[in-house]
Each structure stands twice: as C-alpha cells, then as structure tokens.
Amino acid sequence: MTELDARLGKLLDGRKEKNRFRSFKEYDTTSDSGLVDFSSNDYLSLTSSKALRKAYIERLASTPSIFGSTGSRLLSGCTPSHSLLEKRFSEFFNAPSSLLFNSGWDANVSFFSSVPQPNDWIIYDELVHASVHSGLRSSRIPLERRISFSHNDPLSLEDKLKIITNQASSSSSSKKQEKSTVFLALESLYSMDGDFSPLPKLLDILDKYISRNRQCVILDEAHSTGVYGKQGRGITHALAEEGGFELDSNKRKRGKGRVDVRLMTFGKAVGCSGAVLLCSPTVRSFLINFARPLIFSTALPHSTIIALECVWDVLQSEEGDQRRRSLMSLSTHIHNSLDKLLSKVPHTILHLPPDPIIPFPDLSDRDTDILPSKPGSPILGLLTPTPHALSAFLLSKGFIVRPVVPPTVPPGGERVRICLRAGMRYGIIDKLVAALGDWADLKMAEKDQEVRAKL
Structure with a gap:
C-alpha cells in the first residue's frame, strides 16, 4: 500500500465510523x-415507455449520425441537430434563448463560476443544490458577498436583503453598488424534503429591496421539468402561462423577466441525460465564451439529441x-x-x-x-x-x-x-x-x- 492509499484509507475509515461511508449498490x-x-x-416512468422505445429505435434507424458529436460545440460538435433542439426548447419553454449542457451540474457550475462578477451579490437558499456551491467556489465573488437564507423562509430572505441594502447605503463606493447585480438562486422543487419554493413571496420581497434592473433570479427546475406546468414546462411556466413572469398576491401580472434564468434537466422525469439553460441571448453568448465546462467538454452525442426529441414528442402528447x-x-x-x-x-x-x-x-x-x-x-x-x-x-x-x-x-x-x-x-x-x-x-x-x- 502506498502512502497515499494509507492516508486516504484513514479518511475513509473516519466516514465508516460516522456511518457516512458511500458505495455503489446494484x-x-x-x-x-x-x-x-x-x-x-x-x-414519469418514461424509461419503461414502450411507445417511446419504439419511436426512438425508428428514429435511430433513419438517422445517419447516431453516435458521438465528435467534439465540443466550439469545434465540431455544433451540429444542426443540436441547434434545432435548442430552438425547440426556446419555443417550448417560451424563453429568449437556450443553451444545451451535458448535465445540470455542468450548467450550474458554468453559470455561477462565470456570470456573477466580483462586485455582485449572490443570495441562495441554504438547501440549494451542491452544484451551485461548486460554481460559486470557482467564481470571483468574495466569500462575504455570498449569503444564504433559511430554507424557503421569506422573512430570512428579507433579513439578508436588508444587510445588502444597508451596506450599500453606507458604502463609500455607492456608484459601484448601484451597478452591482443581486443574484437569487432557488430551486422550484427541493430533492430532500420534496417541498416547493414559495416563489411569488420570495420574488415580491426581492422587488421590495432590489430594483428590477439589478436582479437576476435563477431557478433550478431539475425535479419539476416534465412534471409540472402545461406539457411539463415547469413551475415558472405554470405560475403564468407566459413563462418569465410571476403573479403577485392580487393575481396581477408583474414585470416580465422576474425569473431570468431557468435550468431544466433531463436526467430525472425526462429519462435521459443533459440539461438546458434558458436565459437571455447575452447570457448565452457570455457562457459560450467563458464557461469552462461548456468550452472544454464534448457536446451531447447524437443518440441523446435523438432521444430528447422523442421524449419531448411524448411530453407534448396525451400520453x-x-x-x-x-x-x-x-x-x-x-x-x-x-x-x-x-x-x-x-x-x-x-x-x-x-x-x-x-x-x-x-x-x-x-x-x-x-x-x-x-x-x-x-x-x-x-x-x-x-x-x-x-x-x-x-x-x-x-x-x-x-x-x-x-x-x-x-x-x-x-x-x-x-x-x-x-x-x-x-x-x-x-x-x-x-x-x-x-x-x-x-x-x-x-x-x-x-x-x-x-x-
């Protein structure tokens, strides 16, 4: 046994003693x-759908390219099939633009490691997914400007926003503060408790303290993609039939774009792999230029693109x-x-x-x-x-x-x-x-x- 194995083995023994040891189970x-x-x-039990299996096999048989995409999207991996699927998602989710990723993890890490700038703020639900935390660790936002609030607690969010606004009002660099963006990271459905985010309440509180042009709300819909909303368009779309704005307590339409970025993933109810980030064209272009997981990863293979087309045919059907x-x-x-x-x-x-x-x-x-x-x-x-x-x-x-x-x-x-x-x-x-x-x-x-x- 090498010295490295010995040291790692002790750390693993510590996990076993705490009953936290992980292993694969078949x-x-x-x-x-x-x-x-x-x-x-x-x-949705789509992985066992006989109709989906039949449609997938038939489409594979009639498609020349079914294996790898051959490269990253910036090299040889940007095919008409990838672009057409993104166009379909933009229309389906009623989003300004969309960008495919190999996983929801890659999408969150890409966004949070590159889009927020050093003078910005990030507020996140304490139970937000680990991929958000990994992205933030790679970001340029200082630790003191990353603030969590108690899970699904509007009052806790309000307390954190007060901290930001009070600090901004007392800051000597008020002009920089005025131009900073406040990012709010949430999930629509949380995977451990199975509870939903009280989105309208949280966004109303955000409006109370932060002007709309300084907000960027990011909603991870990994566990609601395909399940909620018309034809599975997600919680945001369900809250208002034109996705991209919410409803206030008086049922009046509020300013468009209250949810700025949505993450829809394909590894759960969709039964495939990969993810799509729904965002503005500017954010999409920025990610193509600065998001390392996207730039340096081979694009989704053709077999997955075909599978996703078939799945969306099912999601939009009576089945x-x-x-x-x-x-x-x-x-x-x-x-x-x-x-x-x-x-x-x-x-x-x-x-x-x-x-x-x-x-x-x-x-x-x-x-x-x-x-x-x-x-x-x-x-x-x-x-x-x-x-x-x-x-x-x-x-x-x-x-x-x-x-x-x-x-x-x-x-x-x-x-x-x-x-x-x-x-x-x-x-x-x-x-x-x-x-x-x-x-x-x-x-x-x-x-x-x-x-x-x-x-």
Whole structure:
C-alpha cells in the first residue's frame, strides 16, 4: 500500500465510523426480482415507455449520425441537430434563448463560476443544490458577498436583503453598488424534503429591496421539468402561462423577466441525460465564451439529441398528460396514507419534515392538471435516526428505499427518501406504507422493552 492509499484509507475509515461511508449498490429491478424501486428519479416512468422505445429505435434507424458529436460545440460538435433542439426548447419553454449542457451540474457550475462578477451579490437558499456551491467556489465573488437564507423562509430572505441594502447605503463606493447585480438562486422543487419554493413571496420581497434592473433570479427546475406546468414546462411556466413572469398576491401580472434564468434537466422525469439553460441571448453568448465546462467538454452525442426529441414528442402528447395525472394521483394517495400512519408513530422513530408553506395560494382556481394550489410532490423524505437499518428492513420486504445521511443532509436530518413513478400501482404503495408501519411497530416495541427493563 502506498502512502497515499494509507492516508486516504484513514479518511475513509473516519466516514465508516460516522456511518457516512458511500458505495455503489446494484439492484435487479426486473419483474422477476420481486424488488420495487422507490429510489428512482424516473418520475414519469418514461424509461419503461414502450411507445417511446419504439419511436426512438425508428428514429435511430433513419438517422445517419447516431453516435458521438465528435467534439465540443466550439469545434465540431455544433451540429444542426443540436441547434434545432435548442430552438425547440426556446419555443417550448417560451424563453429568449437556450443553451444545451451535458448535465445540470455542468450548467450550474458554468453559470455561477462565470456570470456573477466580483462586485455582485449572490443570495441562495441554504438547501440549494451542491452544484451551485461548486460554481460559486470557482467564481470571483468574495466569500462575504455570498449569503444564504433559511430554507424557503421569506422573512430570512428579507433579513439578508436588508444587510445588502444597508451596506450599500453606507458604502463609500455607492456608484459601484448601484451597478452591482443581486443574484437569487432557488430551486422550484427541493430533492430532500420534496417541498416547493414559495416563489411569488420570495420574488415580491426581492422587488421590495432590489430594483428590477439589478436582479437576476435563477431557478433550478431539475425535479419539476416534465412534471409540472402545461406539457411539463415547469413551475415558472405554470405560475403564468407566459413563462418569465410571476403573479403577485392580487393575481396581477408583474414585470416580465422576474425569473431570468431557468435550468431544466433531463436526467430525472425526462429519462435521459443533459440539461438546458434558458436565459437571455447575452447570457448565452457570455457562457459560450467563458464557461469552462461548456468550452472544454464534448457536446451531447447524437443518440441523446435523438432521444430528447422523442421524449419531448411524448411530453407534448396525451400520453404525457396521462403520466403527469397518474403521478399526481399517486402522490396524493401516499401522502394521505402516510399522514394516517405517522399520526400514531412517535417523531423519534419516524416522521415527515414540517408541513411546508403552501407555495402557490393564488392558483386555487386554476386548472389542477397544470398546477394545483397544493401540488403533490413525488418526493418524500422520511426522517429517522436509523436510516440504514430502515432501508435494509424495507429491502427485506422487497422495496428499494435508499438512506440519505450527512454530509448530503445536515446532522439530525438523516432520512430515507421515497420517490414515486407514474407507472406504479396503488397496491404497491399500500404495501410500502404497511411495511413502514411494521417497522414503526417493531421500534415502538423495542422502546417499550427498554422502559420495562429500567423499572
């Protein structure tokens, strides 16, 4: 063993001692295995769509180029297929322009490492994705100008904005402050608690303290792409049928462009890989010139471009609507079932995060297929002090439910995470909830034995 292996091995041993060690797990999820996957982000079950598979194979057979793109977009990888797909996305999402990336991670790192300038500010939800943090570490924004606010908390955001405005008013370089941009980084649907950002409230508060020409709101829609909004256009588009502005509490249209940049990713409900950043033409051009992950990476292969075209055909069809309706119905069912179960279980054994803010109270009279006033989330984080043991117990019952532990979540936020898919049956969900009830009964019995032993 080399000295390097020895040092790294000690660090890995430390992770094992803290029960934070990670490793790859392989599961057979074929119909013969008897295992049901509740950990996949394949929310619309598109990866198992027979119609999509047929359309994809047919299009591959009729397309000359199906393998690699042969280079980065700045070299040989900018093909008509890539440009046409970007044009389709710009029109579909009602965006000024769009730019393809190999992943949502690359897109976030590209944007946050290059677009914000040294005199700017970045405010971000404390639970925003790790890729945002990685981008900021590579940016030129000083550490003191990167400020987090408490998760989904409008009052906390207001406190942070007061700090910025107070510092600007007392600064000797007021002219520079007047020209600085305040970036606000949010997600529409957060992947650990499965809760939605209260976008209208947060953006109204931003308007209160920062003039519109100094704002840049970036919304990561990784977990809402394909699921919410008309034909899966996302939360921003659902909040107003012309994406790019929100609604205030009086249902009046506010200034266009309140969400300036949207990230739509393809690795979850879309069932593929890659991402698209929806932004202004100027931001797009800037990223092409300065975003290193884009400049120095081979472009998405033709096989992926073809797959995305086929997926969007499904998303814009009746099949896509049916899959979204099915997912929302399953979400309502499991939330109702878990509410009944957990009302009888001590919080110290198993519980959901606190009830989230109802994020879109102004839309109760809107089409529920687009965005209900309390939209169901396909993600549920069940908090427990023993996530690994609960995950193993559920696996023994035939359910793949993965544990999530620090540093992915803060200490005390250990959990198992349940993800729903549109192709699931109600009976399978009922069996999972029953297994969770068995686990809770087992743990409550163990606690009773401990109490009796002490008497």
